Amino acid sequence: MTDTNIRTQIDEALTRVHDGERISYDDGLLLYQHADVLDIADAANARRQQLNPGDVVTYLIDRNINYTNVCITDCQFCNFYAQPGDTTKGYINSKAILGKKIEETLALGGTRILMQGGHHPDLPLEYYIDLVDWIHRTYPAIAINAFSPSEIQHIGFVSGESWHSILTKLKAVGMTGLPGGGGEILDDEIRKRVSPKKIMTDDWFGVMKVAHELGLTTTATMVIGFREELRHRMNHLQRLRDEQDDSLKRFGTGFNAFISWSVQIMNTPLEKSKFAAEYGATSTEYLRHTAIARVFLDNLPHISASWPTQGAKVGQMALHFGCDDFGSTMIEENVVSAAGAITKVMPAMEPREIHRQIREAGFIPAQRDTDYHTMKVYPNISDDDTLVDLEDVLNPKADADANGGNWQPLTLV
Numbered sequence: 037m038t039d040t041n042i043r044t045q046i047d048e049a050l051t052r053v054h055d056g057e058r059i060s061y062d063d064g065l066l067l068y069q070h071a072d073v074l075d076i077a078d079a080a081n082a083r084r085q086q087l088n089p090g091d092v093v094t095y096l097i098d099r100n101i102n103y104t105n106v107c108i109t110d111c112q113f114c115n116f117y118a119q120p121g122d123t124t125k126g127y128i129n130s131k132a133i134l135g136k137k138i139e140e141t142l143a144l145g146g147t148r149i150l151m152q153g154g155h156h157p158d159l160p161l162e163y164y165i166d167l168v169d170w171i172h173r174t175y176p177a178i179a180i181n182a183f184s185p186s187e188i189q190h191i192g193f194v195s196g197e198s199w200h201s202i203l204t205k206l207k208a209v210g211m212t213g214l215p216g217g218g219g220e221i222l223d224d225e226i227r228k229r230v231s232p233k234k235i236m237t238d239d240w241f242g243v244m245k246v247a248h249e250l251g252l253t254t255t256a257t258m259v260i261g262f263r264e265e266l267r268h269r270m271n272h273l274q275r276l277r278d279e280q281d282d283s284l285k286r287f288g289t290g291f292n293a294f295i296s297w298s299v300q301i302m303n304t305p306l307e308k309s310k311f312a313a314e315y316g317a318t319s320t321e322y323l324r325h326t327a328i329a330r331v332f333l334d335n336l337p338h339i340s341a342s343w344p345t346q347g348a349k350v351g352q353m354a355l356h357f358g359c360d361d362f363g364s365t366m367i368e369e370n371v372v373s374a375a376g377a378i379t380k381v382m383p384a385m386e387p388r389e390i391h392r393q394i395r396e397a398g399f400i401p402a403q404r405d406t407d408y409h410t411m412k413v414y415p416n417i418s419d420d421d422t423l424v425d426l427e428d429v430l431n432p433k434a435d436a437d438a439n440g441g442n443w444q445p446l447t448l449v
């Protein structure tokens with residue numbers, strides 16, 4: 037193809053986006069390979085305005101909670117987990133500790149916990165049901181998005197029960213949704229190389245399909261920088277769009293948002309590989325990917341920026357690359373933090389700071405709930421007077437005293 041032909045095809049693809057039309061896999065690949073990054077950003081902002089008109093950028097006050105870090109899956113990009121029997125690093129958090137974390141989240145105005153853990157070989161289905169049941173009965177105001185598809189698959193292996201049965205039982209005791217975790221690159225060529233024991237693509241979507249059938253809240257994630265080719269990224273996006281079309285048609289519901297970030301490899305087996313320098317993605321690559329996802333995923337309502345992995349400054353830029361959401365406060369995050377994400381040194385962004393970031397990027401902050409319903413819009417700085425600050429909620433010294441020294445640090449490294 038000549039340069040002129042490529043330019044013409046790029047212009048046609050971008051025009052399709054600006055006209056509100058769907059673009060093809062080949063269009064996406066072409067834009068990825070050849071389009072100017074600012075032209076893609078412009079198209080992504082157009083798509084964002086078609087789906088979420090206006091200047092409001094939402095965010096969520098929530099906390100990522102890990103019930104255990106014990107895992108048998110040995111993903112090459114993970115520095116979070118401990119092998120079964122590792123009494124130095126391994127843990128299962130008690131209800132007392134989990135309860136304290138939820139109470140702090142509620143005190144900050146939080147509305148959701150995102151609860152995930154390793155693939156513990158010995159925890160029965162009853163453990164998960166009891167845990168969700170206890171949280172829901174004790175803290176009915178908090179939404180519980182828990183257990184990503186790989187955990188549901190693992191619970192199925194341990195219990196012998198179907199995904200439908202497991203999710204039905206968890207929903208019955210108060211689980212509201214599933215995190216989109218464990219997606220990484222949803223192309224088995226890559227998954228077999230970096231996480232061969234983890235859930236494969238068909239099963240990841242299979243669990244999510246059951247979740248959609250049951251009306252559970254779900255999000256879709258994607259992690260780039262595994263030395264994948266652009267076709268692997270497009271395969272992920274294409275499969276996601278196809279599955280979303282199917283879920284919307286069959287159940288009237290599907291993924292409510294998409295968020296991507298670049299892989300973090302510090303202290304992981306990938307860091308020790310001879311290809312270490314080739315893992316990860318630059319800020320420009322992340323922004324280009326985010327914008328491509330926005331224009332391609334025309335049936336997913338929201339795209340979130342990922343400040344915890346990319347940093348606040350790139351998170352702000354992502355709002356000009358089609359994102360309508362700034363993610364969450366991330367009061368606590370332990371998984372990507374352990375592999376070197378921003379949260380390793382800055383474990384949270386309190387609502388007041390999120391508002392500053394959003395406003396300085398030229399948008400209006402609004403708190404949302406887990407289903408992306410806007411709870412409160414904050415057009416003016418004076419509106420922030422009602423916000424609660426993290427230092428008023430989190431007090432490690434008092435927590436240590438109250439828990440007999442069992443305070444769990446915000447970031448486990």
Ligand code: SF4
Pocket residue numbers: 105107108109110111114115116117153154155186231234
């Ligand atoms: S990423 Fe999850 S499944 Fe993989 S080793 Fe870490 S805790 Fe286990």
